[in-house]
Amino acid sequence: MKRNVLLSFTLLLAFVLVLSGCGGNNNESGSGNSKESSGSAAKGETKTIKIFQFKVEIAEALNRLKTDYEASHPGIKLDIQTVGGGSDYGAALKAKFASGEEPDIFNVGGQSDLDTWIDNVEDLSNEKWASDVIDVAKEPLTRDGKLYGQPMNIEGYGFIYNKDLFAKAGITEVPTTLSGLEDAAKKLQAAGITPFVNGYQELWVLGNHLLNVAFAHQQDPAGFVKGLNDGTASIADNEVFSNWVKLFDLTLKYSNKNPLTTDYNTEMAMFAGGEAAITQQGNWTQTMIDGVNPNLNLGIMPMPISDDSKENDTIYVGVPNYWVVNKNSPVKAEAKEFLNWLATTPEGQKYITEDFKFIPAFKNITTTSDVLGDLGSSVLEYSQQGKTLGWYFNNYPDGAFNEFGSQMQAYIAGNTDAAGLLKNLQQTWDNLKAK
Template identity: 45%
Template sequence: MLKRLTVLVPILILVSGCSSEQSEVIRAVKQSPEKIVLRIFDRKVEVADKLKGLEALYEKEHPEVDLKVETLGSNANFNEELYSKIALNEAPDIFSVDGYGSFEFWKDIAYDVTDKSWMKEVITGTTDSVTREGRIYGTPIALEAYGFLYNKELFRQARITQIPTTLNELRIAAQTLQSKGITPFSNGYREFWVNGMHNFNVAVASQPDPHAFLEQARKGQIDFTRNKELMGWVDLLDLTLDYGNKQPVATDYNTQVKAFIDGKAAMMQQGNWTQLTISQSNPNLQVGMLPMPVDDANRDYIYTGVPNYWIINKESEHPQEAEKFMNWLLTSETGKQFLIKQLKFVPALKNFDYKSDDLGSIAESMQEYTEAGKTKMWYWDYFPEGATGKISDLMQAYMEKKINREQLLKGIQSLFVESNQKGGK
């Protein structure tokens, strides 16, 4: 008891010695409610800087919240980091997943948003990846598309007036550009997602029935070295290498995009997510989107899908606050304008009013294809678990001439067959 009194006496003296102003400060501190910390963990690294702008924007209208937005690129690293955060009791209140495969990892902690007000505005068909037994567990934030982006001015200089929709037409366009001293392709084949996801998806989406192809591939019923579309896909890859920049395997995303923005190449395999970087660096650059043809059939289509779903963590300490934030982001004018004008996102909800000028020339080209029904799906979420990275490794080995065409195709084929033998998805 004596020790306890000894400790209390100095405190009592300190408090009793406070001035009236100091007492008011102490009272204010005691009465001031602690801010709610709301954490968002996202994987779209290309908008990381702009996405941080959400913090001040939301806190201005919701001073009771301390919003913290963190972004990390690369799917594999993202999932590992998310696991780590959960293990350390630092789990985000909202996090992103990229569809079927990724969602499977996190479905047990996903908050049911089926009946939430903003979900009434979601475009039909965009939630299939995050729907289980009729209930929806994620929100699509944007729509994206990719193909070959092209510099309209460089095409004009080369007097290319017709959009190439076949492999031969694309080869002629590349030859024409090169004859004018213009490098046709800026290739960024260091990135696994550029290769194993987007590029190889062209081979799958170009099949007469992609889902049937994937099922048959798992059962070993398809010889990849004899499949017309797969052989044509390698022809397309060869074309970009023959008419592209040196050391494509060493070229990362940022280097690839910068070369394109600087006019050092006329085309690059990318999508509308590059618009923000292009608008910031060269706002006058007019960019369109081209098909990625695998043969001389008319392949006049691009590839569209939902890149990210935002998931509310149902184990969060503040699920209602996370819900409130999502509703603000997707229904308030402040939130909607941020997504359109700051992030250049093509919305996946119907309640957005915007002009094509708000989103840039790539989105305008994307919308022309979409409205004409000239689109194909993304299928990499149906690939065997971990296959996209391994496909990329095989592609890079082929680009560096460590393996030949047959070894490339047989190597990819084995990934599907082995997955089926192991009982994988």
């Protein structure tokens, strides 16, 4: 079965979460392969590390980290800027470089992003934390045997659902088929509960995460991507994509009003406020939801595209992003020290697990379900059971997800039909793929 391609990930993730945390108390700093500057500024000198990152969910926690890090590293200042949520991080990052205001540390998403930034990023293969990265998290940022990024974390997404609202509507089992999902939506509606809140103003919700469902359910997802690039595969006449449109339609049929003008923050505020029972997101939203209502009883459930319950009883798990170091940074040694502190010290690891509520992508960092919260625990449970599929949007041609998202918005608006949508997605891939 195609989910077996992630078996190594599942085993490694389970391994991560039962390890005792050996190696996590190493407090040395700096690069693991040289005697570069320790990263602490010379006496009387202040150095600033400019960090440009996209995860709005951890922005508040990063401000606390900034205070702690600066207190323990005299002469070092962190200038942290967050651009994400409803903003185009990739475009903003390119603008930073074009203006000459290059960050010292920034985020890269995966294979296609590495293609874009390979000339700007430092080889981090010999940093102390590199040997502890789980194998599945290394591959997307490895090129010619060199590791260019530190994985932020492991994340999973599907449909987040409010268990108490499900119970109120008389739903006793989590749906794992498309017809079962519609039955649940009907029960929610009958109980006066809006089934879905859809943040379809956001291109990434559509063009990355929702569209990935169709890629992940291919018999050979990587082979399908290769086929799109060499012209031997097609979105337009693919049965899985046709089934995927039925899921898309179902979310629209039982949606909140005006999904095209519902942004990420509104989506999460509505869901956390109990205004809808289901939303398409992942465990990264735990801190946002807790900020509104920390007492919600939550879970993550599948996004089924057919009535094959076994085939659809999965969620989507991967590495969302990587920290990379600008190889031309004037504070490159200090930037490396910061990443070493984050991954190898008890203080940094506490931020990863407890403050960010991340599932760590390192063998030497442990966490527990009570720290992760409901959503992280749900991702962990699916992963340990081998019920995961991958993330393939990092294999899209550069800039494609924006185009895909826009075309999906046009479909929502009624400007094209299902056949037209799939044809447009195919045309976008053909136009943007590397020639």
